Amino acid sequence: MSDPHVCARCAQKGPTCCQLDPGNEEFCFPLSEMERDRILKELAGDEGAFAQQANTDGFVENLHKLFPGEQQAVDKLFPGTKFHIRLAVDEQGRCRLLGPEGCRLPREARPYYCRLFPFWFAGGKLNVFAASRCLLQREARTRLRMLALVGESDKRLKELYGRLRLAWGLAPRKGLPGIDKCHRKKS
Template sequence: MGKKRRACHGRPAGHKIKAMEQPRQTTGDHDICARCHLAGDGCCRIADDRRGGMFGLTRGEIELMAQASGLAPEAFVEADQAEAAFVAGASKIHPIFGQTMPGGRRLRLRLQADGACYFLGPAGCQLPVAARPIYCRMYPFWFTPGGRLMVLGSRSCLAQQGARRVREVLARLDQNEADLRALFRRLEEFAAGHQPEAYDSSSPGHGA
């Protein structure tokens, strides 16, 4: 059996996620996301009244996070039931949201006491970029059911403030449409046949 992953619901002082890596930016506004979080409005921190609107993770994404962090999925994943109205509304944006939360059954990121993502640290996300949830890597961009690139509107997102066109937001975040399409195709692969059973210590791959 593979090496047993560490299950930990509260990171001890000094604990670091292995292979820490920050987003690589070359031409965009390098600290725009950091400024957003310093203002308390970052997308990696969820207010109590917005927790019901968290996106669902696929098991493929969860396994990548587990491999990169060395943690067992139950340490950072929480299984719950999303409200039907939220799933219906999200599915209107794109059907893939319904695929990741079939019947409202959702696997979502666990949050810290202050509403921050489990993996959010002082310097940003502690996961390598390639292991982060695809929704996080794409935000605030998404695709319509017809395949058109769009921006998920947010008044608090600094990258969107004052922007009149999608390409302006792309430039600020040093993103490009081709890379976003490739990410979305991978999410479609993960979502196909996704079954959101809760993780526990007896889940496959957790043996000694």
């Protein structure tokens, strides 16, 4: 039985994955232009949801960890002398799109990273980030139960991960067998 409101309940209890410790904004996941445009459309052009962030060494190193073996591609996408766009946060580090009942964006308009979290792919396998703030992890405790609780599947998450990669210009099937088939169907 899925519980699509687990993230909303988490937002009510706080803190959530949608909140950074103040001063750690550089580690907020970047947005692709496609994601930014999709969010802008949903927010009727409100630019206040975004912030420009320098590509710091720590930020790039964090992306190297998320995309192992793709350091050159990451370095090309996020050169140290440039900036990227991320979601804006308030003084407490909370995403400006986080309301008392969760994200103000409909699921399909949210950034791919947000839709994937706390799941991520590494070595072609679905993994779960260790996130002490995640109510989903605290309630479900196992990956399979977590998937069931949010009504997701490995296949759907592979597709989202592939879309995230494509949005950044990374090869869609790198480290993820069969992902190219998902994209051919959806393209």
